[in-house]
Amino acid sequence: MTGDLIAGAGGATPAPASMDADLVVSLDGVGVRRSGTALLHDVEWRVEADERWVVLGPNGAGKTTLLNLAAGRLHPTTGVAHVLGERIGRTDLNELRTRIGLTTAALAERLPADEKVRDVVMTAAWSVVGRWREEYDPADEARALALLDQLGAGALADRDYGTLSDGERKRVQIARALMTDPELLLLDEPAAGLDLGGREDLVARLAMLAQDPDAPALVLVTHHVEEIPPGFTHAMLLRDGAVMAQGPLEVTLTADNLTKTFGLPLLVDRTGDRFTARAA
Numbered sequence: 001m002t003g004d005l006i007a008g009a010g011g012a013t014p015a016p017a018s019m020d021a022d023l024v025v026s027l028d029g030v031g032v033r034r035s036g037t038a039l040l041h042d043v044e045w046r047v048e049a050d051e052r053w054v055v056l057g058p059n060g061a062g063k064t065t066l067l068n069l070a071a072g073r074l075h076p077t078t079g080v081a082h083v084l085g086e087r088i089g090r091t092d093l094n095e096l097r098t099r100i101g102l103t104t105a106a107l108a109e110r111l112p113a114d115e116k117v118r119d120v121v122m123t124a125a126w127s128v129v130g131r132w133r134e135e136y137d138p139a140d141e142a143r144a145l146a147l148l149d150q151l152g153a154g155a156l157a158d159r160d161y162g163t164l165s166d167g168e169r170k171r172v173q174i175a176r177a178l179m180t181d182p183e184l185l186l187l188d189e190p191a192a193g194l195d196l197g198g199r200e201d202l203v204a205r206l207a208m209l210a211q212d213p214d215a216p217a218l219v220l221v222t223h224h225v226e227e228i229p230p231g232f233t234h235a236m237l238l239r240d241g242a243v244m245a246q247g248p249l250e251v252t253l254t255a256d257n258l259t260k261t262f263g264l265p266l267l268v269d270r271t272g273d274r275f276t277a278r279a280a
């Protein structure tokens, strides 16, 4: 992967003068409530353009809710959320969303099985799924093919999306999320359901993206420390909608913090730039 295709974090809309222009996500005392339940409470979070964050926590911790906030798909119930310099609730979210790449299981389900892989990627330029009558520039097609190449999926460009393996689909989904040259890339459990080979291949590709200085700011949600790609810089640990710990990876991903987050005694080991965790 070369990263040539990924522009830096320059934005179409400048951040308000009071905000640090390098701040991609800024949450101040953010809470989200649904049906009387707090899905997130009192979250303080700053993501800078050159940071690569992993969000870890058990089922139901609020990880997807946090990602949806960062994607501008959800309004905070309390507190203030800025994404790419825009205040959520006071901005045109459709415009903002074109500046954010997002992969989630729910979005993946909407991709048509009979669509050519190259079109699955290219249609992101129009924020649509399923090619219809949109006019595509040859440059769009070239970009889609180059992104597929970059993700190791170039040979799949003319296949029907529905014929791909889970691992191949994940790579195509990431290429699609990068199509609009986003300033922020959000990945919700990209390695879920992959076998060991598929996971390691994806981790290696995400590591290349993470280490590319021209890549967008990255936020990756996972349940497993084994899935943290080398090059990720920060971690946010969530439990029951509350932040248990956050900060630079090497000081945040401790046995104590993971034990607190997952609610059982855990040991964490680091080998080179990879992590493993197991019950103590």
Ligand SMILES: Nc1ncnc2c1ncn2[C@@H]1O[C@H](COP(=O)(O)OP(=O)(O)OP(=O)(O)O)[C@@H](O)[C@H]1O
Pocket (backbone or CB within 6 Å): 034, 035, 037, 039, 057, 058, 059, 060, 061, 062, 063, 064, 065, 066, 223
């Ligand atoms: N609209 C809603 N109304 C009520 N509760 C909700 C709503 N949406 C989510 N929740 C609950 O909020 C909690 C956090 O959900 P969220 O999907 O953010 O967790 P998660 O950390 O991503 O979980 P998982 O790892 O299982 O995907 C869960 O208990 C979920 O059931």
